[in-house]
Structures are given as structure tokens and as C-alpha cells.
Amino acid sequence: MKTKSHFAFFDEGSKKEIRRSILKAVAIPGYQVPFASREMPIARGWGTGGLQITLSIIGKNDVLKVIDQGADESVNAVSIKKLVQSTTGVELVERTQEASIIQSRHRIPEVPLTPEQILVLQVPEPEPLRRVEKSAYKTKILHSENDYSGAWLMLFEQIMKYGRTATGADHPVYVNNRYVMAPSPIPRYDNPKMHQSEALILLGAGREKKIYAIPPYTDVESLAFDDYPFAVETFTGKSCHLCGAEDVFLDELVDPATNETIYQCNDTSYCIERLNKNEEVEVETSHA
Amino acid sequence: MGYVAVKGGTHAINASIERLTFERLKNQEIIEIETIMATMKSLIDQIMSESSLYSPYLAALAIKQAEGSMEEAVFLMRAHRSTLPRLYYSQAVESETMLVERRISASFKDIPGGQILGATKDYTHRLLDFELLEEDPAENEAWLSNYQKTSEAVKTSDELEFFPKVVDYLREEGLFENYERDNTNPVDITKQSIAFPAPRSARLQVLTRGQTGAVTALGYASLRGYGQVHPTVGEVRVGSLPIYVSHPNEGEQDEEDAFYIGEIQVTEVESFVPVTKKNDANEQELEFEIGYGICYGQNETKAIAMSILDQCLEHPESSFPTHDEEFVLLHIDSVEATGFISHLKLPHYVTFQSKLDSIRNVKKGGHTDEN
Numbered sequence: 001m002k003t004k005s006h007f008a009f010f011d012e013g014s015k016k017e018i019r020r021s022i023l024k025a026v027a028i029p030g031y032q033v034p035f036a037s038r039e040m041p042i043a044r045g046w047g048t049g050g051l052q053i054t055l056s057i058i059g060k061n062d063v064l065k066v067i068d069q070g071a072d073e074s075v076n077a078v079s080i081k082k083l084v085q086s087t088t089g090v091e092l093v094e095r096t097q098e099a100s101i102i103q104s105r106h107r108i109p110e111v112p113l114t115p116e117q118i119l120v121l122q123v124p125e126p127e128p129l130r131r132v133e134k135s136a137y138k139t140k141i142l143h144s145e146n147d148y149s150g151a152w153l154m155l156f157e158q159i160m161k162y163g164r165t166a167t168g169a170d171h172p173v174y175v176n177n178r179y180v181m182a183p184s185p186i187p188r189y190d191n192p193k194m195h196q197s198e199a200l201i202l203l204g205a206g207r208e209k210k211i212y213a214i215p216p217y218t219d220v221e222s223l224a225f226d227d228y229p230f231a232v233e234t235f236t237g238k239s240c241h242l243c244g245a246e247d248v249f250l251d252e253l254v255d256p257a258t259n260e261t262i263y264q265c266n267d268t269s270y271c272i273e274r275l276n277k278n279e280e281v282e283v284e285t286s287h288a
Numbered sequence: 289m290g291y292v293a294v295k296g297g298t299h300a301i302n303a304s305i306e307r308l309t310f311e312r313l314k315n316q317e318i319i320e321i322e323t324i325m326a327t328m329k330s331l332i333d334q335i336m337s338e339s340s341l342y343s344p345y346l347a348a349l350a351i352k353q354a355e356g357s358m359e360e361a362v363f364l365m366r367a368h369r370s371t372l373p374r375l376y377y378s379q380a381v382e383s384e385t386m387l388v389e390r391r392i393s394a395s396f397k398d399i400p401g402g403q404i405l406g407a408t409k410d411y412t413h414r415l416l417d418f419e420l421l422e423e424d425p426a427e428n429e430a431w432l433s434n435y436q437k438t439s440e441a442v443k444t445s446d447e448l449e450f451f452p453k454v455v456d457y458l459r460e461e462g463l464f465e466n467y468e469r470d471n472t473n474p475v476d477i478t479k480q481s482i483a484f485p486a487p488r489s490a491r492l493q494v495l496t497r498g499q500t501g502a503v504t505a506l507g508y509a510s511l512r513g514y515g516q517v518h519p520t521v522g523e524v525r526v527g528s529l530p531i532y533v534s535h536p537n538e539g540e541q542d543e544e545d546a547f548y549i550g551e552i553q554v555t556e557v558e559s560f561v562p563v564t565k566k567n568d569a570n571e572q573e574l575e576f577e578i579g580y581g582i583c584y585g586q587n588e589t590k591a592i593a594m595s596i597l598d599q600c601l602e603h604p605e606s607s608f609p610t611h612d613e614e615f616v617l618l619h620i621d622s623v624e625a626t627g628f629i630s631h632l633k634l635p636h637y638v639t640f641q642s643k644l645d646s647i648r649n650v651k652k653g654g655h656t657d658e659n
Contacts, residue, residue, distance in 0.1 A: 005415075041413040069397070079411045125512075134513035134608075161564065161572040253398045254457065 030175025333585020507593025
């Protein structure tokens with residue numbers, strides 16, 4: 001009764017099928033390609049879309065990094081890494097530069113990605129118009145007719161209500177001047193990193209059964225008005241209490257000792273690398 | 289011939305019940321109540337929650353009798369509940385006094401007091417474990433003694449620690465409104481028919497004893513677009529709460545004189561939901577509100593879904609069904625829903641004959657009345 005699992009969990013037919021959807025997604029930037037999303041050994045909504053992409057493109061020589069909310073050691077990242085490694089035996093890394101495939105939830109790493117890398121983003125809600133139109137049948141028509149007035153109206157209403165746009169993460173983007181796309185719930189801070197990205201970006205939504213992509217060197221523009229320009233989260237005057245970084249996305253923490261709010265790099269591998277470098281410099285200078 | 293159903297009724301029913309007993313006994317295996325209690329905690333928790341009766345032992349009995357059917361087991365428990373006298377109401381429980389077994393926040397990485405994963409299937413891979421086909425009691429015992437040895441080495445704090453609520457941190461910043469404590473006695477929906485608009489205490493009761501699947505489905509619908517509530521989980525905590533009952537006859541109530549009657553395990557959820565509020569200057573502002581969910585045992589999905597629906601129902605102005613109090617509250621009860629659906633299996637000969645007559649007449653041209 002004991003069964004052995006196949007390389008990368010899936011049978012070859014399934015992987016091929018998913019890769020075909022990926023190819024179509026790459027060919028039509030920002031367009032949501034439907035695919036036969038499988039039931040996975042992790043729960044729907046926990047990254048099954050990203051996982052299916054990773055498993056169908058991964059090879060024995062690939063090197064994998066998994067991020068959850070900026071961290072490699074976050075519970076879900078650990079769980080996904082364990083699953084991929086146990087079915088493929090690939091090497092796992094935390095250093096962004098060393099990875100060939102980076103599966104991520106909610107963040108694009110601080111270190112710029114290269115043409116040799118593929119970024120796989122997990123997407124809970126791929127439909128950028130869902131907040132204004134609940135029916136999937138109708139949003140499909142809106143996309144085909146290039147009718148994004150709902151998305152614009154959403155931003156306009158925020159300006160009317162609050163005097164500014166008030167989107168959180170997942171601020172919609174125009175891809176290649178044609179499709180409006182949900183950039184997975186990455187913070188607004190990461191939206192500009194998608195523009196003319198050197199790395200291929202694949203986005204997978206398992207529960208909603210959609211795959212879409214941003215091929216390398218593609219225009220990606222965040223929706224905004226001329227007089228109310230797109231703005232990323234600000235951390236002015238704040239810096240990481242560990243490595244001192246300023247121009248990165250920071251987490252807000254409470255110091256248990258002093259009860260004060262402190263800040264820390266959200267991208268943990270970036271932070272550790274900076275710390276290591278600082279230490280190297282310290283060692284070198286002290287010897288000199 | 290027209291009386292077959294009525295005449296044969298008694299014999300047919302007896303034979304059917306005997307057949308049911310046969311189906312349960314035919315494989316000659318017996319499951320003990322203790323085995324169910326020890327190995328099917330999730331099922332027991334769900335049944336206790338949906339039946340509003342906290343008794344793992346009776347829930348296990350219900351599971352045995354119902355042969356594992358959830359709706360049937362809840363039905364049995366609810367019917368039994370009707371036979372129990374209800375003598376006292378407990379004192380209000382302050383959930384800060386929970387003895388926490390598991391506590392996580394999806395809003396903050398580093399919550400005061402820390403994240404406690406506890407026992408959860410969340411990070412397991414759902415791969416069938418074929419090892420369980422041949423479980424060995426001796427191996428289990430060895431695993432247990434080894435586990436106990438390692439946990440004995442862990443030093444525990446001498447003092448009893450209670451965990452602060454994550455929301456308190458944000459409340460200090462004024463991101464949440466401070467409400468007066470509402471200490472009016474809650475409506476008991478098992479003793480009083482629910483009227484609309486329903487007070488929040490009634491809504492929360494219906495939600496917490498709602499069918500796990502139904503509450504989850506409606507919460508999910510709201511999250512996916514058929515509703516306006518998309519929360520971040522501020523805090524999920526699982527643990528036990530002590531229950532006290534005041535002295536029934538004494539006029540002057542002293543907290544110290546209250547009777548401790550035991551503890552219940554619950555799952556409690558506080559979800560953070562951004563809402564638009566008007567400030568003093570009549571301008572619209574964004575603020576957070578809490579969606580609240582609580583249920584017996586460990587059933588985090590249900591408690592989170594409940595917290596979504598709680599927020600939905602607090603904001604009824606929307607055109608979505610998940611924000612419609614009557615729609616949600618009248619359709620999520622296990623016993624009511626399954627009972628009425630299954631009633632369709634009862635004979636409907638009379639109503640159907642009547643309908644048949646109408647349809648035949650309409651087909652003929654609808655002139656029978658003048659005939």
C-alpha cells in the first residue's frame with residue numbers, strides 16, 4: 001500500500017500542462033490564464049498556486065529560496081521548502097543571489113533580481129476588479145473590452161473620501177499597456193520593482209485557478225492620476241535597528257523591554273547579509 | 289391499494305430500523321467511547337460547538353450512535369440538550385484569563401508575549417500517512433515516553449502568565465474605537481425566539497452554534513467578493529477558560545463567593561477590518577474595527593469565518609447577502625437546515641397531487657374552472 005512520490009510531486013503530464021499555461025501567460029503579459037489547479041498537500045490559499053508553478057518548472061540543478069512575508073524562516077516558507085525538497089532533493093538557500101527559483105509570498109526581495117532567476121509569486125486574489133465586480137463572468141468581459149473604469153473609480157472614490165488614494169498592498173498595475181493586473185499582495189513599495197524586471201515573474205493563484213506572468217523587460221505601471229501620483233509606503237526617518245538600512249521595507253515591532261516601537265528589515269536575508277558585511281568591515285578595520 | 293403506505297407503515301419502519309442496526313453491527317467491530325474521545329477530538333469539538341452542549345463524553349457517544357455523521361450527531365446532542373434543566377447562567381468570562389495553548393497573530397510578527405504555535409495541522413503536508421495502516425502500540429509508547437522526557441527538561445515559569453490582547457497595542461494609538469463595556473444580559477436564543485433586527489448577543493450566539501461548513505462557506509463568500517469584509521487576523525487563541533456561577537440565593541453578590549464549575553476549551557478570534565468612519569468634523573476616515581469569533585474546542589476556521597460574518601452583520605447597509613442578517617442567521621443552523629432539507633423525503637402525495645391537477649389543467653388550456 002505504500003506509494004513512492006514522483007519527482008516534484010506531480011506526474012509529468014500535469015507538469016507539462018501547467019508549463020503550457022505558463023507559456024501562454026508569458027506570451028500575453030498580465031493576462032490571467034486559467035489552468036487546472038490541482039489539490040495540493042498544503043491548504044488552498046497557502047501558496048498552492050506558487051507551489052504548482054515551482055514544482056512544474058523546477059529541475060534537479062535548481063536552487064530554491066522561499067520567502068513568506070519577507071522571511072525565509074517564516075512557518076509557511078519552511079513548510080513549502082520542506083515539501084519541495086523532499087520531493088526533488090534540490091538545494092535550498094536563503095541568499096537571494098544564489099537562488100535560481102525564488103518563490104515568495106507578499107514580497108519582492110530587496111536585492112535586484114537577474115535574468116537567470118525566476119520569481120514565483122503566490123497570489124490569493126488574482127482578479128484586480130474583484131473589489132468592484134463580484135462575478136468572474138463579468139470581470140472576464142471587462143478585461144476583454146479593456147474596461148478598467150471600475151479600478152480607476154475605486155482610486156477616485158478613495159481620493160474623494162480620504163483626500164488621497166488609500167490602497168494597501170496589491171495596488172493594481174497596468175502591464176505592457178494592456179492588462180490591469182493584481183501584483184499579488186506585495187506592498188506598494190515593491191510595485192516599481194516589477195517594471196522592466198530582468199527576472200521572469202510568474203504569478204500563481206491555486207484556489208482561483210489562474211496563472212499570469214510578467215516577462216523580463218516589460219512595462220509595469222501602477223495605476224495613478226497625474227495630480228495624485230502613485231506613492232509607496234514611507235519609512236522616512238526610520239531605519240533597521242539591526243543593520244541600520246534606511247531605504248528598505250521595514251517591519252514595525254515592539255521592544256518588549258522598553259515598550260517602544262522599533263523597526264527592522266522585512267527582508268531577513270538582506271538584513272543578515274548587511275550585518276555580516278558590517279562585521280567583516282569591523283574585523284578588517286580593527287586589524288588595520 | 290391506496291392505503292399501502294399507511295397500512296404497511298409500522299412493519300416497514302420496524303424492518304428499516306432493524307436493517308440500520310444490522311448495518312452497524314454486521315462487521316462485528318466495536319468502537320469504544322474512550323477511543324473516539326482519544327482519537328477524534330476535532331469531530332467532538334465541532335459537534336459540541338454546533339450543538340451548544342459542552343460534553344466531550346456525550347459528543348463521543350453521539351458520534352458512535354450516528355456512525356460518524358456530523359449532522360446526525362449534532363441532532364442527537366441538541367435533542368438531548370432539550371431534556372436538561374437550565375438552572376444557572378454563568379458569570380461573564382473575561383477572555384484575558386484564558387490559559388493559552390496556542391496563540392498566533394497574522395497582523396504582527398512580534399506580538400507582546402510571543403507567538404505560540406501549539407498543536408496545529410497547519411504546517412503539516414497533507415500526504416496520506418501509510419505508516420498509520422500498521423500503527424504499533426509499543427512504538428507509540430516509546431515515542432510518548434521520549435516526548436515526555438524532553439518536555440520534562442523544559443523549565444516552566446513559576447508564575448501564571450496571562451497574555452495581553454494584540455488589539456490593546458493598536459487601541460493605544462487610537463486606531464480602534466474604545467467602546468463602553470456592554471454588561472446587559474445577553475439574549476438567550478435557545479429560550480427566546482430571535483427577532484430582527486437582532487441584538488449582537490443573539491447574532492453571536494447563532495454564529496457560534498452555526499454549522500461549521502455553512503459558517504465557513506458564507507465567511508468565504510464575503511472574503512471572495514460577495515461581501516465587503518476582508519480582515520487580517522489580529523489574534524487567534526486556543527485555550528481553556530474557567531467558568532464561574534454566582535451563588536443563586538444570596539442577594540449580595542461577592543466575586544469571591546462564586547462557584548468554580550470547571551473549564552471549557554475555546555477558540556477565540558479577533559479580526560481587524562478596515563472601515564470608513566465619520567469623524568467629529570464630519571469627514572470620512574479610515575479606522576479598524578474588530579470582527580469577533582468564538583466557539584467551543586479547537587476549530588479555528590469556524591471562529592475566523594464567524595469573525596468575518598460578525599463584521600458583515602455590523603454593517604448591514606450593503607447589498608451583499610453575507611451582510612443580510614436574516615439571510616445569514618436563518619440559514620446556518622445545522623439542525624434547522626438539514627432537518628428541512630431532509631423533510632423533502634417525507635410523503636408529499638397530497639401536495640403533489642394538488643400541483644399535478646393544476647399543471648394538467650393549465651396544459652389543457654386552463655378552462656376547467658368554468659367547466
